[in-house]
Amino acid sequence: MSSSSPPSRLQNLLGHLRPHKPAAAGPTAPPHHISHLSPTYFLERAAAIEPRAEAVYHVTANGRVLRRSYMELADRARGLAYYLRKKGLRRVGVLAPNTPAFLECVYGIVAAGGIIVPVNYRLKEEDVGYILDFAEVDAVVVDQEYEGLLAGWREKGGKGIEVIVDLDTDATEGALSGPFDEAVLEGLNYDIATGSKGWAGLVSQTVANEDDTIAIPFTSGTTSKPKGVVYTHRGAYLATLANLVESGLNLPDRRCKYLWTLPMFHAVGWTFPWAICAVRGTHVCLRKIDYPLIWKLLKEEGITHFNAAPTVNTMLCSAAEAEVLPLPVRVTVAASPPTAHLFEQMTNLNLLPVHVYGLTETYGPITRGYVLPEWDALPKHDKYANMARQGHGFLTSLPVRIIKPDLPEGVVVDVARDGKEIGEIVFVGNICCKGYYKDPEATRKLFAGGVLHSGDLAVWHPDGSIQIQDRAKDIIISGGENISSVALESMLVEHPDVLEAGVVAVADSHWGERPKAYLTVKVVGGGPSGSGGCVLRARDVIDWARHNSAISKFMVPREVELVRELPKTSTGKIKKNVLREWAKKGTPPGVAVVERQ
């Protein structure tokens, strides 16, 4: 890595922040005391208040450190917006890792009056094409690394559609760093040529209708085609404010420095592209999960917050670079139910977990586990077990509910708040998406009975907090009893040598179904697990589970298999469908760990 990049041609055009010139009130303008909510304004506002504050820290694709101020970030987003406006482009796909260009897209596309369509770069080429076609994009911004994923689409559905490539370099040679930067520059020039309206000529401070679409992120679609989730300006705004407050991004004594471990394409980065700018924090971008680099940034760059799935946190805690941090870092954890064990490990490293839960359909997080002071008096295990619960609805949401899962569609009845009866988690309120894009039938099902169905199973505790048991399709029904795969996984990772666990149902002639566990083991003495034989044997784990855990005997898996790696989605969820395949057909060659006899 080298130091910051020298000024580029772009910077000659920076600093043109315009005074506020609101558009004349049209015939449909709201009353004077109402302006329609949109989070895009948070960037314009940050640049107006603290133009010199560091907005972006990034190690570019060519390995150089890039630092940009809020004035620069805002000017670049504005340039992109005017470029899109000049070209009449209004619905723009974004296929990129967590780069500054992605952030500029989040603001620039919407400021141009358009809609963001973020695309998961870990999808197959075919699914990427499907999403771009289905969302009817009229342009795509793509990071050079993933340009290949568009090859097939460009020959078919994408024919003639503009593709803007970002090289994610730092333009050290005095040249611009590629088509994306050229577009930004062209946009800034276009604004100057057409009256220098600046932000006032764009969609920023308010929007025609806060219920209009701001983005269409897609579900990961593990079992069917990805579905487009319709986000509105109002929903994104209120989710942003909730995330800001719940993750505590407005620190009283330090500027927020947010590390982008969570993919930005995932639910528009849980609205954090907006929330970080709302507090004038620094976006520390990250092209990929790289544990030594993350630890380096944690130690040297004064990171204050990051969001990551339990699996990323598990790897972080077991990395060789792990060290107790001098100042607390708030880690917002979601995506799959974390274990009490993980929360204890993280806390010991001063990585203080904020536990949230949500779906792409709820703009990312919508519940939080609130840590109560009285828990300090509990035994450690109980305290961390409480912390691993999914908690209560967010500040700007309404209460979460658990409803009986087997009633006719549209009938909504709460389960008992006894910590035992399993039901489906449902949501109401402003952090619910508007529906699925071009899929009225799926939208109707999503909101059956007037509540947003999560498909996740949970119990409701007497204190009103909820605790996930399973995805509806992941619950194991054995001899008529429900076995929670999540509860089994939480138990298994308490074994001192187990790193991660994934449990699925396998068919059983007697019981109907029974659980099977796939485990990865901790690295011993620095060598890779399984090299030269593993120290742990599957039957040791089964024996340990029978004798050492608090779960019922009938739940203990009779089949345990040690593997080198668990299959995961881009957001770190274990792919249960792949494990079910393994259970049927056996693990692929090289996956299973050879056990010592």
Place this chain on the structure above:
Amino acid sequence: MSSSSPPSRLQNLLGHLRPHKPAAAGPTAPPHHISHLSPTYFLERAAAIEPRAEAVYHVTANGRVLRRSYMELADRARGLAYYLRKKGLRRVGVLAPNTPAFLECVYGIVAAGGIIVPVNYRLKEEDVGYILDFAEVDAVVVDQEYEGLLAGWREKGGKGIEVIVDLDTDATEGALSGPFDEAVLEGLNYDIATGSKGWAGLVSQTVANEDDTIAIPFTSGTTSKPKGVVYTHRGAYLATLANLVESGLNLPDRRCKYLWTLPMFHAVGWTFPWAICAVRGTHVCLRKIDYPLIWKLLKEEGITHFNAAPTVNTMLCSAAEAEVLPLPVRVTVAASPPTAHLFEQMTNLNLLPVHVYGLTETYGPITRGYVLPEWDALPKHDKYANMARQGHGFLTSLPVRIIKPDLPEGVVVDVARDGKEIGEIVFVGNICCKGYYKDPEATRKLFAGGVLHSGDLAVWHPDGSIQIQDRAKDIIISGGENISSVALESMLVEHPDVLEAGVVAVADSHWGERPKAYLTVKVVGGGPSGSGGCVLRARDVIDWARHNSAISKFMVPREVELVRELPKTSTGKIKKNVLREWAKKGTPPGVAVVERQ
């Protein structure tokens, strides 16, 4: 003070938090992904998440310490709501100091579907009656101390209207502490008798229309009849979120303990009754400003935040009990332009100022002075001078503007951003009130040209921050030059012996107007100022101002008068109209300080 009160009969009825039963969607229900915003829900939510957290700390009228949990506060508010519903009362005046009953009114009245009409208890009996009549209240909750203010009204406009008296005692004798508590109990019983619907039977989680009225606080009306300012559920909700974020009430490591120095009747306590519950903080109530008690609470009760006018902070800093606090306390300061000198004094005591500015018409604060890290490199005086600027629009507001003041009504043109041209501060966005109650003409003027007119004069600095110069009517026009009374006051309090300064225009045959200053001096050696002759003489101050300050010579007041006390409004603003009276007719007997010759 004694310790906490023993359980009362009320507590037998506590703990009836109901599970969420949303009302069936009616014909006008919004789409599933939208719920109408209302801040009343923040109390129900706090009690659901942390029922045992301390919601209220209060020293009662009978001198006992009262501590109440969120479950208790929520149950009491619910009881009040059901009482009002039972009696069909929907618009309720509240005439009380900062008591727990006032907080219960803020939630209970709205939960019953009603409107809060807070009344300033420092008004004359006649004005109190005017407000209650004008707002058409159908009930009044009054603290026993102020019951006398209703005497005349009860014989006339208030005849037959229910008055509920709160004794603000702790019910130590096993009896309830008076009519207000009886009403709460009656309401809780009424709920039980009619199906125990709890919060689900009230207006809490959402509201029929977020643009409906939630409260009608009144302006102080120094020059005309008080005007009723219409607050909506949506406006209050968004102002609450902004205050939460801007004052940093969601501390990462401590529970917010908010000291109620700001009157709750003033702009509904700047929305802090809602903001504190949103973070499950403790409301430390306070019947009156009592500097030794405030310092005791700061030192012993771990106060984290309070809001107060500069005058209160000035007195706090010069109190005998003043001490550097071990942990920082965030003090949100507004109401009249504070001086750089005050901010320095406060900072030295670990009372860290958050500088905001607003009007009753903007739900209280709507701008904040953001402290930039680069100011640390400035000379101290410049740093604190920057901190005393009014800053930029709040997170959930839109940018504040300064417009040319002398254009025809409805014509809106920005002044130059040069720190020199004086114009009027105007606001746009969601933190603007809906208008004046039953006064379309005043509402039209308030929003002339589509912006909310503050009546305050300010300059716009090149960095976009604004700085108040004066109320429009307080500016002094001397020989055609504008002299800012605020700038003169800021300069005068830098004199080491001056405590406070109030400057007004007096007629001058040659210059048209010229400034006259009224000053209070610091207490020397613990004795009251002026006792036995003051150490400071008016002409010393004039000499000092001529030689030591940075202002133009023509601005230096030729007339300075030392007084024992300055006349102030309930919110700590200096009453300029009274000073103008003094300037015309001379100070009343006993006000002027006898100077040593």
